[in-house]
Amino acid sequence: MSSKDKGVICPLSVDVPIICKDHYLPNRFSIRADIRKSLNFSDQDKVLLYFGKITHFKRTLETAKAFAKVKPKGWKLLIMGHSDPKELDLLKDLEYLASNNHNLKLIPPIFENEKWKYILASDLFILFSRRENFGFTVAECSILGVPVYISKDVDIYTSFLSNNLPKMIFDITSTYDIENAISLLKDIKHEELTMMGQFCQEGIVRNFNFQNFRLRLCTALNHQ
Numbered sequence: 001m002s003s004k005d006k007g008v009i010c011p012l013s014v015d016v017p018i019i020c021k022d023h024y025l026p027n028r029f030s031i032r033a034d035i036r037k038s039l040n041f042s043d044q045d046k047v048l049l050y051f052g053k054i055t056h057f058k059r060t061l062e063t064a065k066a067f068a069k070v071k072p073k074g075w076k077l078l079i080m081g082h083s084d085p086k087e088l089d090l091l092k093d094l095e096y097l098a099s100n101n102h103n104l105k106l107i108p109p110i111f112e113n114e115k116w117k118y119i120l121a122s123d124l125f126i127l128f129s130r131r132e133n134f135g136f137t138v139a140e141c142s143i144l145g146v147p148v149y150i151s152k153d154v155d156i157y158t159s160f161l162s163n164n165l166p167k168m169i170f171d172i173t174s175t176y177d178i179e180n181a182i183s184l185l186k187d188i189k190h191e192e193l194t195m196m197g198q199f200c201q202e203g204i205v206r207n208f209n210f211q212n213f214r215l216r217l218c219t220a221l222n223h224q
Helices: 025-039 060-070 085-099 112-120 136-143 175-187 190-207 210-222
Strands: 046-054 075-083 104-107 124-127 148-151
Touching: 025 112, 046 060, 046 085, 046 112, 046 136, 060 075, 060 085, 060 104, 060 175, 075 085, 085 104, 124 136, 136 148, 136 190
Parallel strands: 046 075, 046 124, 075 104, 124 148
Antiparallel strands: none
């Protein structure tokens, strides 16, 4: 590697977690039912999931406010995350918003196996971040077949571009853009969500499997 080179970026690989390997997937529907029951969500509700850090640059509060304003019919918003210690005001605002909106649920962060269960219980993942160097939460949801609703500021958004499915990638520059994107949820059918999820899963498997990661890494090392 010459002195002019800053390095080579090798995107991470993403794999289906052990808890969700083939032998575990038959339990997907019971997992979904159990989690939804614990949240007081019905089987008919469509669940929009956000999980990750609650912070300004991920537009967590703006997303929740837009959802509360638009009120997409048939949808619930589940926010699962931890707040940045420097932005505790966001958490307080979210708690207040959730306490006054039965379609919005705020819960503490969930980790390891339990996290995958909440993903499996959801219908769509949302992340309108102002910047995201990779977007690992996006990849984690996609690998389980949960479709995504993301901004173009999420680095891996190009893996989810499609002309044949409901829109999943958005230019987000204002609160209006978030409201407009969320307003489209009411028109998405269950079968479309399934197709979107399959498309997202295929994109992650194709672009971020371990073999690709190893090839990129070997290529980068050979060019040093």
